[in-house]
Structures are given as C-alpha cells and as structure tokens.
Amino acid sequence: MKKAPQLNQLRELITSLDNELLSLLAKRRHLSIEVARSKEADIRPIRDTLREKELLARLVQQGRAQGLDAHYVLSLYHTIIEDSVLNQQAYLQGQANPNSQKQRMAVAYLGARGTYSYLAASRYCQRRQVEMHDIGCSSFDEIAQTVESGHADYGFLPIENTSSGSINEVFDLLQHTNLAIVGETTIDVGHCLLAKPDSLMSDIQTLYAHPQPISQCSQYLARHGHLKLQYCSSSAEAMEKVLQGDRSVAAIGSAEGGALYGLEALESGLANQKVNRTRFIVVARKPIDVPEQVPAKTTLIMATGQKPGALVDTLLVLKAHNINMSKLESRPITGTPWEEMFYLDVDANLASASMQQALKELERSARFIKVLGCYASETVKPTQLEHGQLLIEPESSKSTKQTPRDARHSRQFKPSSTEVQLGQTLIGEQHYAALAQMPIEWFHESFSAHATALKEAGFQAMIITNNDSHAIDESILSKLCQQLELAGLEAILAIEQPQDLSVLQSYANALLVPGKQMFNKALLTALGSSSLPVLLERNTMATEAEWLASAEIFLQAGNQQLVLCESGVRNFNHPEALEVDLTSLVNVRATSHLPVIVNLSYSKHNAEAMALAASKLGASGLVLNALEDIEVSQSLLAELYQAE
Structure with a gap:
C-alpha cells in the first residue's frame, strides 16, 4: 500500500x-x-x-x-x-475630488478600537490607501459634532442592519445636521468567542459581551448554559476585560477586533442568523462629486403635505423619470405630532439630467426637501449567468450517459420502488423516515438528553455533518455515536473523501455524500464498493440529470442501497439561501426507483408548509435541524405521520 x-x-x-x-x-x-x-x-x-x-x-x-x-x-x-x-x-x-485627497484622514466612529464601527472605518480607508487617524466617540451626536467642528474629516454612522433593521437614532440625527453623506460601506458582522492565546474551551467560565451580540448568539449560549454572562457597554470593553483577566474569561466580538487585543477565536459563527451585515454611511462637512461612470446613490429627506396620496404623488415623480428607490424610511418630525419625515435612497447620480428634473418636480409638490448627499454605491450586485450556462455537463455525467433502459437508477431498469434499510429504519415507498441533522461541532457531553428527546419526538436517525472536513476526532465521534445508539437513533455520518471510509464505517449506520462532493467520482466509486447505505445530497447548482448521473456512478460500483437527498438549490437573488426544489422531487420520483428525502434544515421559511407539500408529493422522508424547537418538530412529525 x-x-x-x-x-x-x-x-x-x-x-x-x-x-x-x-x-x-x-x-x-x-x-x-x-x-x-x-x-x-x-x-x-x-x-x-x-x-x-x-x-x-x-x-x-x-x-x-x-x-x-x-x-x-x-x-x-x-x-x-x-x-x-x-x-x-x-x-x-x-x-x-482632488481637493479631498489626503494621505492621512481623521475619522470619527462609535466606540473604541476593535468595534465593528472601527473595522468599517479602517476598511474604507484601506481601500482608498489613506492612513487613518481614528477618533473613538461615545455617541452618534459626538461623531457628528466631531466632524462639524473640523476635528475629523469623516464620520461613520451605522444606518441599518440585516438582523435588527434601521437604526432610528441615526435617521433622527440626519434631520438636524448640515453634514453631507459622501460614502457608504457594508461589513459582515461575524461573532466569535475570543480568549487569550492557549486558552481552552473547557477553561472558559465567564463571558463578557455587549447586550446586542448576546441576543444575536442566544442559541449558542443556550448550548453552553454553564457560562456566566457579564454585560459590557461595547465589544471593545468586553475584549479589554478579557485582556486584563485570566484564561477563564472570554468575550464575544469579531476575529479582527480580537487580534487588536492579542486575543484568539476559540469558536466562530456564534450568531443565530448566519447572514448578518451592517451598512454604514460616511459623513463629511462638504458634499462630493460622483463621476458619471460610477454607480451612484442619492439620499433625500422630505416632508409631504397633509393630504391623501401626498407621498404617492412624490413617488410617482421618481417613477416617471425611471429612478429606482432602494430605501424608504419614515421618522416623526420633532415638535410636530403625527407628521413624518421621509428618508429616501434612490439609485441615481445627483448630476444627471433625470435626477435634476425629478428634484424640481419634487420641490413643487413637497412641503420640505433636502439632499443629504450623492455618493458611490457600494452595493455590487453579482453578475448572473443564464440557466444554460450554469448547467455545463461535467465529465462524470458524460462518461456515464446511457439509454434510460440501461440506467440502473431508472424505473425502466427496476419498475418497483427501492427500500433502503438504515439499521432498524426503513426508507422507501411505504416507509416514511424522520431524520435530524447537526454539525459535529455542536456536540457536547450532555447531548444524550437532547438525543433522547429527539427520539421521543419521532426522529429515527441523526445526520452528523463536519464543517472542518480535514479533521476527524475519533474520540468525539465515538462518544457521539454511543449516545445516539443509547437513544435509539441511527447514526448517518457525512464523508468528504475516500480515505475517511475506513474510519467512518466503524461508527456509522449510513453515510452522507454532501452536495459539494456530488461530482467526486472517486468518492462515489469507493462508497459504491462498500456495503453501507448512502445518502446522496444534491449539489446546490446541479441539474436533475447531473444528480442522477452521480447516483449512476455509485450504483455501477455494486452498492444498491442509495437514498437521494434534496436539500435545496441556490437562489441567485438571495445567494445565502437555499430553496427546496419540489418540482425535481416529482420529476425524479417519476423517472427513478430510488427513494428521495427532503432536507429542510437549511430552509429558513415555510418549513412546515414545505414538509407537508413534500410528503404529499411522495418524499420518503424529511430532515430537520436538530437544534430547532423539539416541540415544534414533534407537532410537525405527528402531522406528517398521520398524513402517511
């Protein structure tokens, strides 16, 4: 060997x-x-x-x-x-804007070094190759005053967040300042567990954090209930306390912020919502010019008359000039009860003829209107390929192309539906299976109680994924599978490469080929030569034909115990989300004898409706997130079993 x-x-x-x-x-x-x-x-x-x-x-x-x-x-x-x-x-x-070009800029932001506001400011300056002299401020008003007084060239104000929405204090501030918006930037908010170098997770007893990250990481904290929480005024203060403490304390913050304090991330991705972004606006004393070839935004504030349809009339002006409005926000006018000030972001250059004409018409119909600024848009929409361009047939599919009658996955080859046995669990035409899924990183010593609760809720098996595909910790794997066995749950382990088969087959009742490995011919062939049942997850970019072609590679190697797993396809308008393809479920069931299960653990919306629809359309099983509310899952499974 x-x-x-x-x-x-x-x-x-x-x-x-x-x-x-x-x-x-x-x-x-x-x-x-x-x-x-x-x-x-x-x-x-x-x-x-x-x-x-x-x-x-x-x-x-x-x-x-x-x-x-x-x-x-x-x-x-x-x-x-x-x-x-x-x-x-x-x-x-x-x-x-040559007059605004400097080698060194004074920048005002909220908090101290290491906060997300500081990171947004530093990245903005780095892109412009400007040395940043940073000025930490304790409030949004102080940021505005620091810029207005000339002590800072730029001020950075968070305007909206994908989780918490608009930041009203900043919108209210913009009513009363003469500052101009000259830019924007958006950063990902990634919460990490930060500690001193050489600290171990088992050492941590106290956790410092701002209330906002604590609420955004509630699921993670629930899994680590032994941690004592200490609230801080900012993430920077939390990291400072860790720096001053011993190895039993940690903080929630960004990995970049932690690096400024000499801290290391013990764990990352703590937030409940994985896509978490904050948009900042950049304010200065004077407006800027935006070159016509640069995509631009213009921000306005406006008060309309107190009559029916007044706001609609103003918006129709934008429509008439083919100007897209990307944001509309309303805030009460100070001292004027029941009247609103409207904030508009429009995708247009203030210098363009259409925008100038629209402003003239808006001035005639609005009671008050003011341009807050025109600036380069940093919203870069990904260029989308045509559907046919994405579906380029891989070599693995071409090499296995056969007539439908010869294809082992087809109903012409085998008219009756296949049943696959995973330990004591059957998956097939007459046997509906409920599976839970979780990453192995979420395993903890007290997991056995949760596994028992999942079994009592109606689950029969657990899919264990491994985000760190380069490492298999057999000690953790052994403990996890022992607890699953004691709870009466079958263990289905994700496999990324052929050489892992010798280890995983010792613990697993079945294996899962993740979607990203669907085109891995070597892995499919190795698993096809084994005796373990296998779940083949569809790649988020794969067609039905490519999915079945990968199944064919597996079946040709000899193993006929294969379950197809539909986990969702990529939505290019929302690339962070997956949409379960129920049409493919119907099509594949019509052409193939292999059982198909539907994985809703990645789906964020309408899980109950999708589960019921998939069941009615002939899915042989369902996969749910193991860490979702067990009572909700139990209720859904009871409804599905009754329907079956």
Missing part, C-alpha cells in the same frame, strides 16, 4: 500555494486599477456585464474540468469582481 504523505509536508505545500494565490490576487488588483485609469480617459462605465458573463461562463467550464463545482467558482469570482469594482470606484472618486 502506498504510504500517505506526512501532514507537515501537505501543510507546507498548502502554505506555498496560499502565498502564490495572495501574490496573484495582489497583481490582479493592481491591474484592475490600471483598468480604472483607462476608463477615466474615455469615460466608460465601471462594469461591463456582458464581459463579466463571458468571463464567469468560461471560468465555470474550466473549473468543472478540474473538479470544481460551479457554485465554488462563482462564489470566489463574485468576491474578486466585487473587490475590483469597489477599488475602481474608489480610484475614480478620488480623481474627481
């Missing part, structure tokens, strides 16, 4: 590749600035969506030829293209 390479050697190779990648990304960024210089000369738009589509289609095709799925390639290059667009915008913005 060929000896496996040493882990240190592999890590050295990966480090070398990472260094090369960073060097190439830096060169690509430099070239994007050269492109901006070219566009400055002949005033061409920042984005060429036709070229972007051609580029992405070619990269998807080349990536698949090298074993990379389309979603991975698109996610990577959407980030690269966004960075290129924002850097080009920053360059052109600077060239259009």
Whole structure:
C-alpha cells in the first residue's frame, strides 16, 4: 500500500500555494486599477456585464474540468469582481475630488478600537490607501459634532442592519445636521468567542459581551448554559476585560477586533442568523462629486403635505423619470405630532439630467426637501449567468450517459420502488423516515438528553455533518455515536473523501455524500464498493440529470442501497439561501426507483408548509435541524405521520 504523505509536508505545500494565490490576487488588483485609469480617459462605465458573463461562463467550464463545482467558482469570482469594482470606484472618486485627497484622514466612529464601527472605518480607508487617524466617540451626536467642528474629516454612522433593521437614532440625527453623506460601506458582522492565546474551551467560565451580540448568539449560549454572562457597554470593553483577566474569561466580538487585543477565536459563527451585515454611511462637512461612470446613490429627506396620496404623488415623480428607490424610511418630525419625515435612497447620480428634473418636480409638490448627499454605491450586485450556462455537463455525467433502459437508477431498469434499510429504519415507498441533522461541532457531553428527546419526538436517525472536513476526532465521534445508539437513533455520518471510509464505517449506520462532493467520482466509486447505505445530497447548482448521473456512478460500483437527498438549490437573488426544489422531487420520483428525502434544515421559511407539500408529493422522508424547537418538530412529525 502506498504510504500517505506526512501532514507537515501537505501543510507546507498548502502554505506555498496560499502565498502564490495572495501574490496573484495582489497583481490582479493592481491591474484592475490600471483598468480604472483607462476608463477615466474615455469615460466608460465601471462594469461591463456582458464581459463579466463571458468571463464567469468560461471560468465555470474550466473549473468543472478540474473538479470544481460551479457554485465554488462563482462564489470566489463574485468576491474578486466585487473587490475590483469597489477599488475602481474608489480610484475614480478620488480623481474627481482632488481637493479631498489626503494621505492621512481623521475619522470619527462609535466606540473604541476593535468595534465593528472601527473595522468599517479602517476598511474604507484601506481601500482608498489613506492612513487613518481614528477618533473613538461615545455617541452618534459626538461623531457628528466631531466632524462639524473640523476635528475629523469623516464620520461613520451605522444606518441599518440585516438582523435588527434601521437604526432610528441615526435617521433622527440626519434631520438636524448640515453634514453631507459622501460614502457608504457594508461589513459582515461575524461573532466569535475570543480568549487569550492557549486558552481552552473547557477553561472558559465567564463571558463578557455587549447586550446586542448576546441576543444575536442566544442559541449558542443556550448550548453552553454553564457560562456566566457579564454585560459590557461595547465589544471593545468586553475584549479589554478579557485582556486584563485570566484564561477563564472570554468575550464575544469579531476575529479582527480580537487580534487588536492579542486575543484568539476559540469558536466562530456564534450568531443565530448566519447572514448578518451592517451598512454604514460616511459623513463629511462638504458634499462630493460622483463621476458619471460610477454607480451612484442619492439620499433625500422630505416632508409631504397633509393630504391623501401626498407621498404617492412624490413617488410617482421618481417613477416617471425611471429612478429606482432602494430605501424608504419614515421618522416623526420633532415638535410636530403625527407628521413624518421621509428618508429616501434612490439609485441615481445627483448630476444627471433625470435626477435634476425629478428634484424640481419634487420641490413643487413637497412641503420640505433636502439632499443629504450623492455618493458611490457600494452595493455590487453579482453578475448572473443564464440557466444554460450554469448547467455545463461535467465529465462524470458524460462518461456515464446511457439509454434510460440501461440506467440502473431508472424505473425502466427496476419498475418497483427501492427500500433502503438504515439499521432498524426503513426508507422507501411505504416507509416514511424522520431524520435530524447537526454539525459535529455542536456536540457536547450532555447531548444524550437532547438525543433522547429527539427520539421521543419521532426522529429515527441523526445526520452528523463536519464543517472542518480535514479533521476527524475519533474520540468525539465515538462518544457521539454511543449516545445516539443509547437513544435509539441511527447514526448517518457525512464523508468528504475516500480515505475517511475506513474510519467512518466503524461508527456509522449510513453515510452522507454532501452536495459539494456530488461530482467526486472517486468518492462515489469507493462508497459504491462498500456495503453501507448512502445518502446522496444534491449539489446546490446541479441539474436533475447531473444528480442522477452521480447516483449512476455509485450504483455501477455494486452498492444498491442509495437514498437521494434534496436539500435545496441556490437562489441567485438571495445567494445565502437555499430553496427546496419540489418540482425535481416529482420529476425524479417519476423517472427513478430510488427513494428521495427532503432536507429542510437549511430552509429558513415555510418549513412546515414545505414538509407537508413534500410528503404529499411522495418524499420518503424529511430532515430537520436538530437544534430547532423539539416541540415544534414533534407537532410537525405527528402531522406528517398521520398524513402517511
């Protein structure tokens, strides 16, 4: 048997590749600035969506030829293209406003170093290659006063959050300031557990945090009920307390903020809602000019007359001039009961003829109107490929293409529906199965009580995923599977690579091929040669034909114990979300004898309705998030079993 390479050697190779990648990304960024210089000369738009589509289609095709799925390639290059667009915008913005160009900027923000406001400010300045002199402030009013007095060039104010919505204090402040909005930036809010270097999770007894992160991480904290919570005025204060304390204390904050205090992230992704972003506006004493080739936003405040349809009349003005309104917010007018001030973000350059004409018409109909600023929009919408461009058939699918009669997954090959046995659980036409799913990172020593509760609620098996696909901790795996066995739950373990089979088959009643490995021919062949039942999850970018082609690779190797798992397809308008494809459920059941289960653990909306619909359409089972409310799951399962 060929000896496996040493882990240190592999890590050295990966480090070398990472260094090369960073060097190439830096060169690509430099070239994007050269492109901006070219566009400055002949005033061409920042984005060429036709070229972007051609580029992405070619990269998807080349990536698949090298074993990379389309979603991975698109996610990577959407980030690269966004960075290129924002850097080009920053360059052109600077060239259009030479008087505002400085090597060093004084910036006012909320809190102290390490807060999310500080991170937003520092990233904004880094993109513009400006050295930041930071001024921490204790309130939004203090930020405005610091800029108005000339002590700061810019002020950063959080305006809205994807979890908590609009920040009303800032909207109220904008009514009474003469500052102009000159920019915007959006950052991801990623909560981590921060502690001193060399601290262990088992050491932590006290947790410092601002009330907002505590509420946003309530599910994580519920799983670690032994932690004593200490409230702080800011994340920076929480990190400062950890720095002054011993190794038994930790804080909730960002990984970047923690690094400023010499703290390390013991765990990340603590928030209940995985997509959590905050948008900041940048204010200055004077407005700026936005070059016409840069996508721009204009922000207005406006009071309408007290008559029916007054707001509608003003909005019709925008429609008449083909101006899109991206935000509308209302706030009470101070000292004037029952009257509202309206805040509007519109996608238009203030200097454009259409925007100037619209403003003239709005001034005639509105009781009060004021432009707060025109600035470059940092909302870079990903270029979408046509459906056909995404569905480039991989080599694995081409190599297994057969007539329907010969395809082992087809009903022509086997007219009767297949039943698959997972331990004591049957999945098939006449046997409906309820499965729970959770990442192995969520396992803790007291998990047995939760596993028993899941069994009593009606679940028969547990899918265990592994977000850290490079490491399998057998000691944790052994304890987890023992507790599942004692609770009477079958253990279904996710597998990422063929070499893990020898370890996982010792603990599992069945294995799961995650969607991202659906095109992994070596893994499918290895599992097809084993005797364990397998669940094959559909890739979020795969067609029905590609899904069944991967199933065919598995079946051709000999193992016929295969369950198809529909977990959702990617929605390009909301790339962070997955939508269960019930149409594919119907189509696959019509053409294949293999059982199909529906995984709703990634779905955020209408789970109950989707579960009932999937059951009516012939799904052989359902997968739910193991950490959702067990009583809610029990009620849903009772309804499904009754329907069956």
